[in-house]
Amino acid sequence: MTNTHTGPELRMPASVAAVLTCPVCGEALRQGPRGLTCAGGHSFNIAREGYAGLLTGATPPGTGDSKEMVAARLRFQDKGHYDPIGLALAEQLADGDVVVDVGGGTGHYLNQVLDQLPDAVGLTTDVSKFAARKAARAHPRSGAVTADSWRRLPLADGSADALLNVFAPRNAPEFHRVLKAEGVLLVVTPTAEHLQEPREALGLLDVDPRKDERLAEGLKDHFALESTRDLRFTMELAHEDVLTVVGMGPSARHVTPEELAERVAKLPEPFATTASVRLGAYRPR
Ligand SMILES: C[S@@+](CC[C@H](N)C(=O)[O-])C[C@H]1O[C@@H](n2cnc3c(N)ncnc32)[C@H](O)[C@@H]1O
Ligand SMILES: [Zn+2]
Secondary structure, eight states: OOOOOOSOOOOSOHHHHTTBBOTTTOOBEEEETTEEEETTSOEEOBOTTSOEEOOOSOOOTTOSOOHHHHHHHHHHHHTTTTHHHHHHHHHTSOTTOEEEEETOTTSHHHHHHHHHOTTOEEEEEESOHHHHHHHHTSOTTEEEEEOOTTSOOSBOTTOEEEEEEESSOOOHHHHHHHEEEEEEEEEEEEOTTTTHHHHHHTTOOOOOTTHHHHHHHHHTTTEEEEEEEEEEEEEEEOHHHHHHHHHHSGGGGGSOHHHHHHHHHTSOSSEEEEEEEEEEEEEEO
16 A cells, blocks of 8 residues: 655545635645645645645735734733634534634634534634644644635635634625625624724724725625624733734834834733624625
């Protein structure tokens, strides 16, 4: 008997691997001796950590989270500060679902969802390989791929029961293509009150008050809003957490990291911080 596998194995449930498609031509991807290949002759690497590298071509500089950003986010998430978000997502889903978190980072929310749904399986897509490294190992019933949400997603038509999108880019036509007709898209976005105390205390920008409007605008040709749920809770944050949480969003982009750290050091610790997000459930049109 000869062993034809010369490289790392995909680390994901077979039912998830079965829906992966070539990001170039859309043909099914199958694992061969040298990674994943499609009938069109395109091939892709499987990383040591078990995720598939499905990026095609260059992405603009600064796209996707750096190693440091991923590590900081993971530390923050592991403390459970945002857990109400993951639990609320799980409540909207059915057991047995194929759940794809698009721009899912470290796989944190998908993890929480899968813990609540013992027969569901999942996939995290993200443009950052540093995120994919973590997401690949995040849960025994999920896997990860690197993929750019602004290009063809590496998933078969109608292959997902649910898509999650938490503070990440949205590609409505692609989301529509990969979601089942009876599937659901769950989108989490910040409201104007999100992180208001640190933003005010640190002199940072406000969340764009028209964000909701623009969200509806971007999705409306492909999706109908079915329901919304507002989540609001207070987090008691250490300085390190404040730095991570404001650094994760767009508010801090006009301040240097050094300046931000100096301002954070002057805050009381712990610092009471409001999390306020809207969870929108959308159905494909
Ligand atoms: C604010 S983070 C949110 C991550 C995760 N959903 C969470 O809430 O923890 C935004 C994520 O989107 C990813 N991202 C940015 N641009 C992307 C793109 N074009 N395609 C896929 N992912 C992207 C980043 O790498 C990052 O992981
Ligand atoms: Zn192909």
